[in-house]
Amino acid sequence: MSFSDTLQKMPVTIPIFPLEGVLLLPGGDLPLNIFEPRYIAMTKNAMGSDRLIGMIQPCETPDKITDEACKPFYKVGCVGRISSFEETADGRFLINLRGLIRFNLLSHQMTDDGYRLAEVDFPSYARDLKECDQLPDELKRPKLIEKIQVYLGREGLSIDWDAASYIPDQRFYTLLAMICPFTSAEKQALLEAADFKERCKMLKCLMDIACADDEHKSYTERPC
DSSP: OOTTOOGGGSOSEEEEEEOTTOOOOTTOEEEEEEOSHHHHHHHHHHHTTTOEEEEEOBOOOTTOOOOGGGOOBOSEEEEEEEEEEEEOTTSOEEEEEEEEEEEEEEEEEEOTTSOEEEEEEOGGGGGGGSOOOOOOGGGSHHHHHHHHHHHHHHTTOOOOHHHHTTSOHHHHHHHHHHHSOOOHHHHHHHHTSSSHHHHHHHHHHHHHHHHHHHHHHHHHTSOO
């Protein structure tokens, strides 16, 4: 199954892997270290079928529910295909998920192996399987490179800019959105953005807000 697959080839039931603060986007790559027995079983089953796993975030709840089985999930996730697989000497699985398409979560139930199978719906996100529209000039990298560098420096992150110069804008911004340390709610907002262009606008806005907070703090801390 490739990134260009049609909706008709997508299953109605997929295993889901709930991880708070982890974002998978269409076209992005997510490396995962699988070590819990239930998720090892999930990965084995996925490898034996269509290699698909859905990533979804547990909702942030004000009452801080600690029982994972009782935590609600956000209603939108992203399914990825296992594009690489390695088993370590101590029995862990190192996999890479390539993001394919977002989904709406309809229902889910626990399997005997302890992971969840979910009934999902894809048609709302058919645009994820198509090429993205050209970005407007104000969202292209030459216009945002300084802001991105300031934000990454603020967060203690670095990028090989020589290597990044060869990455198309769509893939660059997708990976940037996935690695930036936004809150779970902010990451969910990026996932649920209407399309790639809107996601880029939101990404720029989140970086602007973070950098503006630093500028405001620096100004208010100046001696009178």
